[in-house]
Amino acid sequence: MAAGRCYELVPREVPRVETRYRRIVTPFPVPESIPLLQDLRAYEPQSMEGQPPVIWDRADGCQVYDPYGNMWLDFSSGVLVTNAGHGRKEIAEAVIEQANRRLLTHYCFPGGPRRGLAKRLVELAPDRLDKAFILTTGSEAVECAIKLSRAHGLAVGGPEKLVIVSFTGAFHGRTLASQLAGGIPALKDWIGPLDPTFVQVPYPDGFRCEDTSFELFERTLAQKGIAPERVCGVLTETFQGGNATFLPVEYMQRLRAWCDEHDVVLTCDEIQAAFGRTGTMWGFEHYGIVPDLMTLGKGISSSLPISAVVGTEALLNQFPPGSMTSTHTGNPICSAAACANIDLILREHLIDHARDVGQVLQAELTAIKDRFTDVIGAVGGRGMVAAAQCIVPGTKDPDADLAWDVVRRCVESGLLFFSPVGFGGGTIKICPPLCTEQAAIQDGCQVLGSSFEAVLAGRAKA
Numbered sequence: 001m002a003a004g005r006c007y008e009l010v011p012r013e014v015p016r017v018e019t020r021y022r023r024i025v026t027p028f029p030v031p032e033s034i035p036l037l038q039d040l041r042a043y044e045p046q047s048m049e050g051q052p053p054v055i056w057d058r059a060d061g062c063q064v065y066d067p068y069g070n071m072w073l074d075f076s077s078g079v080l081v082t083n084a085g086h087g088r089k090e091i092a093e094a095v096i097e098q099a100n101r102r103l104l105t106h107y108c109f110p111g112g113p114r115r116g117l118a119k120r121l122v123e124l125a126p127d128r129l130d131k132a133f134i135l136t137t138g139s140e141a142v143e144c145a146i147k148l149s150r151a152h153g154l155a156v157g158g159p160e161k162l163v164i165v166s167f168t169g170a171f172h173g174r175t176l177a178s179q180l181a182g183g184i185p186a187l188k189d190w191i192g193p194l195d196p197t198f199v200q201v202p203y204p205d206g207f208r209c210e211d212t213s214f215e216l217f218e219r220t221l222a223q224k225g226i227a228p229e230r231v232c233g234v235l236t237e238t239f240q241g242g243n244a245t246f247l248p249v250e251y252m253q254r255l256r257a258w259c260d261e262h263d264v265v266l267t268c269d270e271i272q273a274a275f276g277r278t279g280t281m282w283g284f285e286h287y288g289i290v291p292d293l294m295t296l297g298k299g300i301s302s303s304l305p306i307s308a309v310v311g312t313e314a315l316l317n318q319f320p321p322g323s324m325t326s327t328h329t330g331n332p333i334c335s336a337a338a339c340a341n342i343d344l345i346l347r348e349h350l351i352d353h354a355r356d357v358g359q360v361l362q363a364e365l366t367a368i369k370d371r372f373t374d375v376i377g378a379v380g381g382r383g384m385v386a387a388a389q390c391i392v393p394g395t396k397d398p399d400a401d402l403a404w405d406v407v408r409r410c411v412e413s414g415l416l417f418f419s420p421v422g423f424g425g426g427t428i429k430i431c432p433p434l435c436t437e438q439a440a441i442q443d444g445c446q447v448l449g450s451s452f453e454a455v456l457a458g459r460a461k462a
């Protein structure tokens with residue numbers, strides 16, 4: 001297993017902060033929070049220890065509050081969940097209303113909220129995608145997409161057509177097949193002999209993989225001895241979560257054509273990208289293509305656990321009644337939350353807002369890269385998702401220590417990030433709720449820039 005990092009539970013004095021968006025009035029971690037943090041460490045696996053020790057007590061819009069008087073401007077959205085904003089009243093009310101009907105679950109029996117959500121998803125999706133299967137987690141949706149691709153491959157090409165192609169650096173979840181489809185070595189180095197039907201090709205990010213031509217896709221498969229006839233599915237994040245980079249448009253269009261030519265199912269993992277995150281309803285709109293399947297999660301509800309696979313009828317109808325189900329499919333409370341969330345995103349024009357304010361975010365981040373050009377190798381993103389990749393100067397090697405120290409410094413200054421992600425843990429990911437106003441984006445970016453400055457100054461002194 002790759003060595004993970006966690007915060008020491010030793011309170012440190014940090015400067016007091018009191019601004020419109022941020023308030024820090026205690027040492028950090030907060031001394032009174034230590035027993036709670038210790039209990040979590042005692043009762044949960046250590047894999048749960050990776051995030052900054054901010055005790056979430058209440059969250060509202062683009063801000064997160066602890067019970068000790070501190071307030072953070074949130075650049076995490078949980079983990080790209082709260083697209084409509086934290087703690088939205090309309091979503092909470094939909095949940096309460098459904099709970100008050102005392103219908104908390106109904107398995108696969110018919111029910112109104114599930115109908116509402118399935119219909120909504122299909123109506124919002126491009127024309128070809130006319131079935132929605134509702135699940136609970138993102139990983140589960142990815143598992144289902146893999147299953148649907150395999151079933152299709154078997155039907156059209158026989159037992160040789162089983163290969164799932166995905167990308168280096170990809171993240172698709174932490175259940176076994178979704179983890180096998182991931183392209184981050186640490187996801188798989190513990191698994192033992194790997195399933196040879198899961199194959200990765202280089203992700204054409206233009207930074208660590210400079211060849212962004214589609215020929216690289218075909219060449220890599222040929223080098224690995226995989227004929228196109230053996231491929232049943234290609235799975236890609238619409239933008240790669242670990243670095244917030246998109247594939248070149250031409251690459252994606254050629255990939256779409258290649259999949260059509262070889263009867264291969266193309267899945268866009270939209271678990272981070274959908275519901276306005278990139279300034280369009282669906283992230284794949286940036287490519288001018290429509291996938292055969294898309295996986296949805298996170299921002300689908302801005303709150304409760306719910307996910308979905310949306311795709312063509314031919315693919316989604318491969319399994320007969322009763323044989324592709326889930327106990328919690330379309331749970332009525334989660335479905336009600338998702339419908340209320342989608343209504344909010346549309347009613348408040350949060351997608352346009354994400355596109356417009358996102359331009360400010362991207363420009364601010366580019367300015368930060370220009371200031372610290374030795375140690376930020378690349379920035380990427382679109383709309384309300386962005387990333388800065390920290391590097392060792394003069395190389396493309398990730399600098400996980402720098403990313404970690406900058407995130408720590410930001411959190412101590414009242415700007416909330418989740419811990420660094422991406423290649424070698426060197427990426428600082430920026431993903432505010434879509435409703436965040438421009439002044440808050442600018443405030444957060446100013447904190448990010450000054451945190452780089454302070455950490456680098458501290459290094460120079462040491």
Ligand code: PMP
Nearest residue numbers: 137138139171172173241271272
């Ligand atoms: N796919 C992508 C692109 C993701 O970002 C994630 C979660 N980070 C997943 C799949 C897995 O979702 P979940 O954690 O809900 O299982």
